[in-house]
Amino acid sequence: MLLIRFVLVILWLIAACDKITSLQNDYTGYIIYCPCMGRFGNQADHLLGSLAFAHKLRRTLVLPAWPTMRGFVEFDEWFDIDILQTHQKVVTADTFIKDIAPQVWPVGKRVGFCYKPAHGSYTQDKCDLKQGSPFSDFWDHLNVDFDSTEFYHLTYSAADIDSWKELYPVNKYPVLAFRGAPAKYPVLEENVKLQRYLWWSNQMVEAASRLIYSHLQNESYIAVHLRNGPDWDNACSHVPERITFMSSPQCTGYSNKHPLSMNMCLPDVAHVLQRIREAVLLTKITNIYVLTDQYPLISDIEHGLSDLGVKAIHADPDIPQYDLIIAAKADFFIGNCISSFSAFIKRERQEILNKTSWFFGIDSNSG
Ligand SMILES: Nc1nc2c(ncn2[C@@H]2O[C@H](COP(=O)(O)OP(=O)(O)O)[C@@H](O)[C@H]2O)c(=O)[nH]1
Ligand SMILES: [Mg+2]
Structure with a gap:
């Protein structure tokens, strides 16, 4: 029995290596972009779409460093790129600039690409990849200047892939450098599954696990995301006008089955307590881990649910990424x-950990 298992594992490894080798041979050219829209969650949505686009074009995706309040964090400091590499060819921006760009993308031959719709009004006449912050910071951090620029009108969907190859062949354009991610926000439904290849690095998981242990030891917990900072009040004021809004397809579905409500965006305290109460009654778990950008509502939760013996x-x-890992690992998540x-948390739970997630403002278990 043991021998059979051993042989199976070896066969699996050989198959995986074969897949990686054929991936390496199959890919020519590179894609690099500035993750310049929004903060981590938006950038992660864009990453998935950019991975899909690079994969369809069979170009290696250059993984940009993550812009944070404290400067740039190298991609592989947070994520395990060996896992991503089993799906498609990727390289960190740092390695690309140091080891690959001098031959493939030498100074003097750096073309930057900006999107311009084929029809309709568009105010920007000039394609400048380094205009304004965070654009200039990103390229300066890589020590990149552009020698020329081009506008393109193509989309990133499968329908335009052949046109990309015809208009921008690898021998003429070895590197496609984009002003923003070649992707949509929110992530398209078909690209959600790419989250499977986005594993946190060991050092991130270990640091988050130490935090979990120091706050919760080995006890079960329900994680609750309270997004409620001042920018969020402003964002949520647009909910009544919208059919879908920002990441709402994750809970209402991509075919807009449920109307949006204010509790989905900025749940009031009564609703927060009600939803946590339902989760506690369902799971019998009384530790509530609150992650938030602003107001954790700790005393509201402990007082409002004191009859259940809840600890917040x-x-x-x-x-902030430690909060993502802690919430993904939670026994239950709202x-x-x-x-x-x-x-991001919902996708990791769904695609990697096989755990369900609930949301404020919507009754059905969105799974
Ligand atoms: N630590 C921590 N930070 C958060 C939390 N919620 C939001 N933030 C911060 O606020 C940012 C929100 O921007 P983004 O990630 O684009 O998500 P979105 O604006 O909610 O769609 C995050 O990247 C974090 O920096 C939280 O629960 N915990
Ligand atoms: Mg945002």
Whole structure:
């Protein structure tokens, strides 16, 4: 029995290596872009779409460093790129610039690409990849200047892939450098599954696990994302006008089955307590881990649910990504439907950990 298992594992490894080798041979050319829209959640949505686009074009995706309040964090400091590499060819921006760009993308031959719709009004006449912050910071950090620029009118969908290949062949354009991600926000439904290849690095998981242990030891917990900072009040004021809004397809579905409500975006305290109560009654778990950008509502939760003996915990980690890992690992999760920060957690639970997620403002278990 043991021998059979051993042989199976070896066969699997050989198959995986074969797949990786054929991937390496199959790919020519590169794609690099500035993750310049929004913060982490938006950037992660864009990453998935950019991976899909690069994969369809059979170009290696250059993984940009993550822009944070404290400067750029190398992609592989947060994520395990060996796992991504089993799906498609990728390289960190740091390695690309140091080891590959001098031959493939030498100074003097750096073309930058900006999107311009084929029809309709468009105010920008000049394609400048380094105009304004964070654009200039990103390319300066890589020490990149552009020698020429081009507008393109193509989309990133499968229908335009052949046109990309014809108009911008690898021998003439070895590197496609984009002003923003070649992707949509929110992530398209077909690209959600790419989250499977986005595993946190060991050092991130270990640091988050230490936090979990120090706050919760090995006890079960329900994680609750309260997205409620001042920028969010403003964002949520648009909910009544919209059929879908920001990351809402994650809870209402991509075919707009449910109308949006204010509780999906900015749930009031009564609704927060009601939803947590339902989760506690269902799971019998009484530790509530609150992750938030602003108001953790700890005393509201503990007082409002004192009859259930609930304990609320808020770690407020120095790196927001620890909150993502802690929430993904939670036994149960209630997220914010509109938030891409919640969306990251939901996708990791769904695609990697096989765990369900609930949302404020919507009754059905969105799974
Ligand atoms: N630590 C922590 N930070 C958060 C939380 N929610 C939001 N933030 C911060 O606020 C940012 C929100 O921007 P983004 O990630 O684009 O998500 P979205 O605006 O909610 O769609 C995050 O990237 C974090 O920096 C949270 O629960 N915990
Ligand atoms: Mg945002």
